[in-house]
């Protein structure tokens with residue numbers, strides 16, 4: 001496995017308190033900006049595959065739009081069972097672009 005930074009979006013595409021869905025290699029990833037900081041978690045809900053990036057963002061959590069499972073954005077922890085069901089990814093900003101780090105075979 002090799003780790004690689006992938007350019008996924010322009011910085012301006014991800015506004016504060018919201019998420020965007022991006023694709024990095026073969027991963028669908030939800031990128032959020034909270035108080036200026038970026039976070040990236042698996043964009044496919046662990047419940048039944050809902051689009052996590054389209055969920056409502058409140059108090060550092062996102063609510064999946066399909067059935068309401070909630071995840072802490074910085075950790076991917078599901079708020080009811082406290083398990084880290086959504087994988088997290090390193091994310092950074094360089095020269096007004098957002099990059100996510102994924103593992104490539």
Ligand code: FES
Pocket residue numbers: 045046047048049050051064065066067068069
């Ligand atoms: S698919 Fe996300 S809560 Fe059901």
